[in-house]
Amino acid sequence: ATINPPSMACVEDYIDALNWCGEVGGLKGLIARSQSNLQVLDDFVTKNEWAGFLAKDPATRSSTSVCLTLDTTPEKIKKIVSLLEEEGAAYDIGGYRDAPPSLRIWCGATVDKEDVEALCPWIEWAYNEVN
Numbered sequence: 001a002t003i004n005p006p007s008m009a010c011v012e013d014y015i016d017a018l019n020w021c022g023e024v025g026g027l028k029g030l031i032a033r034s035q036s037n038l039q040v041l042d043d044f045v046t047k048n049e050w051a052g053f054l055a056k057d058p059a060t061r062s063s064t065s066v067c068l069t070l071d072t073t074p075e076k077i078k079k080i081v082s083l084l085e086e087e088g089a090a091y092d093i094g095g096y097r098d099a100p101p102s103l104r105i106w107c108g109a110t111v112d113k114e115d116v117e118a119l120c121p122w123i124e125w126a127y128n129e130v131n
Contacts, residue, residue, distance in 0.1 A: 030109035037107035038063040064108040074101035089122035
């Protein structure tokens, strides 16, 4: 019997992922990375009165798939999403189709805090461009 090479490649990818998880501190480290990313957006929302969290109650706020509302029209939010993509600053950042108009930002453990920090000025720029 032969071993399926693509299946073995998937096993190796999984092993690499588990090793990386261990390198960043296991489950506690993964959670800390995600919460650190959420804190960047929390600071951004605090600084910008036109931005807010879709989940108003911090107890129900996800630290991985973070949704921000913006004090502007749905059409302008779509334009913000387009501008961010055109500039290469963010892709697939628009809120879910059935959700209120918003930005959806992945802040899971696989995202570096510096990348979330780099995104914030782009969101501010795009908001100011359309308003």
